Amino acid sequence: MSYYEDRxxxxxNGRAFxxxxxxxxxxxxxxAYASGRFESFDTGNGVFFSLAANYLIPxxxxxxxxxxxxxxxxxxxxxxxxKVYNFVRSVTFIGASVFLLLMMxxxxxCTQLNAGTVLLLVAVVSMFVMFSTxxxxxxxxxxxxxxxxxxxxxxxxxxxxIVLVVTFVVGxxxxxxxxxxxxxxxxxxxATPFWIGLGLGLVDVHTAMLPEIETIWKQLQGNQMQLVIAxxxxxxxxxxxxxxxxxxxxxxxxLQIRVYNSFFLVLTVVAIGMMCIDYRNxxxxxxxxxxCLAIQVAHAFTINNTLTRRYIPVLLLIAGAWAIYVxxxxx
Numbered sequence: 025m026s027y028y029e030d031r032x033x034x035x036x037n038g039r040a041f042x043x044x045x046x047x048x049x050x051x052x053x054x055x056a057y058a059s060g061r062f063e064s065f066d067t068g069n070g071v072f073f074s075l076a077a078n079y080l081i082p083x084x085x086x087x088x089x090x091x092x093x094x095x096x097x098x099x100x101x102x103x104x105x106x107k108v109y110n111f112v113r114s115v116t117f118i119g120a121s122v123f124l125l126l127m128m129x130x131x132x133x134c135t136q137l138n139a140g141t142v143l144l145l146v147a148v149v150s151m152f153v154m155f156s157t158x159x160x161x162x163x164x165x166x167x168x169x170x171x172x173x174x175x176x177x178x179x180x181x182x183x184x185x186i187v188l189v190v191t192f193v194v195g196x197x198x199x200x201x202x203x204x205x206x207x208x209x210x211x212x213x214x215a216t217p218f219w220i221g222l223g224l225g226l227v228d229v230h231t232a233m234l235p236e237i238e239t240i241w242k243q244l245q246g247n248q249m250q251l252v253i254a255x256x257x258x259x260x261x262x263x264x265x266x267x268x269x270x271x272x273x274x275x276x277x278x279l280q281i282r283v284y285n286s287f288f289l290v291l292t293v294v295a296i297g298m299m300c301i302d303y304r305n306x307x308x309x310x311x312x313x314x315x316c317l318a319i320q321v322a323h324a325f326t327i328n329n330t331l332t333r334r335y336i337p338v339l340l341l342i343a344g345a346w347a348i349y350v351x352x353x354x355x
Contacts, residue, residue, distance in 0.1 A: 032335045037325065042121040046099065049128045050092055052349060056131035057088050059353065070181040071218075072227045083135055091137040094145050101148050109155050111284040112322050113277065114329075119322030122341065126259065126314035129345040131352050132252065133310050139182045144311040146178055147188055147291070154287075156191060157201025158280055164201045165209040171196075172213030180217060180227070184298075184308045189214070191294050195287045218294050231243070248355055255348045256310060259317050260296050263339075266320035269294055273327045285323075292316040 035041055056062050064106045081087040099120035099328060106112050112119065125313070127134050135140065150171045157164035171192055178185040193210070196202040202210070221227040274285050295313040301308040 027109050029332045029335065033332075034158050034159055035337055036121070036338050037118050038117050040207050042099070042117040042124070045121045045124040045128070046096055049095065049124045049134065052128045053088065053092055053131070056353065057084075057135045062131040062135045062352075070183055070185070072221070072245045073181045078196040083137065087137045091134065091141055094137065094141050095127055095134065095311075096123065098141075098145055098148055102315070102318070105148065105152060105155075106322075108152070109284055111281055111288075112230065112326055113281065113317075114326040116322050116326055118325050118338070119318045122338075123318035123320075125342060125345045126318065127257065127311065129352075130252070130310060131132045131349070132313075133307060138307065139184060140308045140311040142178070142249075143182070143184060143188065143308060144315055146174060146185070147312065148315075150188070150192060151287075152173060154195050154199060154201070155284060157196060158199045158283065160201050161203040161206065164196075165205050168196065168202055168206045169209040169213040169216075172210045173216045174213075176214040180221065182308075184302075184305070187294060187298055191290060194290055198283050198286055198290075244297055248352070251348065251351055251355060252307075256299065256313070258344070259313055260299070263292050263313065263317040263320055264296070264322050266317070268324040270320055270327060274323070274354045288316060288319050292320075303312075 053337070081090060102120045102123060103117060105121070107115065153167045153171050157167050160167075172189065175185050175189050175192065179189070196210075218227075222229065261337065270285075271289075274282060277285070295309045295316055298309050299313070302308075321338070325334060325338065
């Protein structure tokens, strides 16, 4: 029996399961889109523009395809990020697989390009740059500039990216990758998109907008709202529980790996905190929270590699995700 259980564990940890989950994400997104019941949410604006799907990509079908491509890119980037920085301490595909599974379970975030997908994609790309600054205060100015120029540009489209600005400042301090010259580079990065936009006449100071709060609950029926809240709460609880459980092992890793994983802890707290503070726009933070849980599942699965039946919690997670998806479809 243990032979077959080992094979199940290998399958869940491998490329085949991730490929299967990618196919499931595409199929389920197409099915949810075809139902016509899962429109993108108006999740506010940035300083000058908006990240609403119908603003960036008016064609809903193109928006669907771009969103699916972005989610697959995030999953692939997660694998590459771990191969480069080895924060999970094992070659594994289960983190990417679980991320795709969790995104599939919520048709509201997988059927149209939305601010949440873009926010997570930008966060993952920025992590590649930020992790490279570890203990490189004297030579990290270019990396710091790139991170904050990108985040500042995104703030022009969605105020939620201000949260990432603060988070990556904390992250760079944790990496010990920023000094006085780094602070100057950060300020220049934050200012550059606005300088360029104003200088080229692409934006006008007089057209700057304040944050607009458009509650998503106005667009949800009672049973849909309950599903969204319940499923998001379960993801948040699982992320916190696994984060605490994994921490006891991660504390024994070398300092650099501990620092990387501490940043994931900060991201998880930020995602949950912003869902509580900016609950009207909680959908923006759902992909980020899903990604954080996926990282913790990858840790738990590889840390407990001596347990033969470690596949059981993963199978329960799969069953739960599919149950939530089906509930969304039939509700």
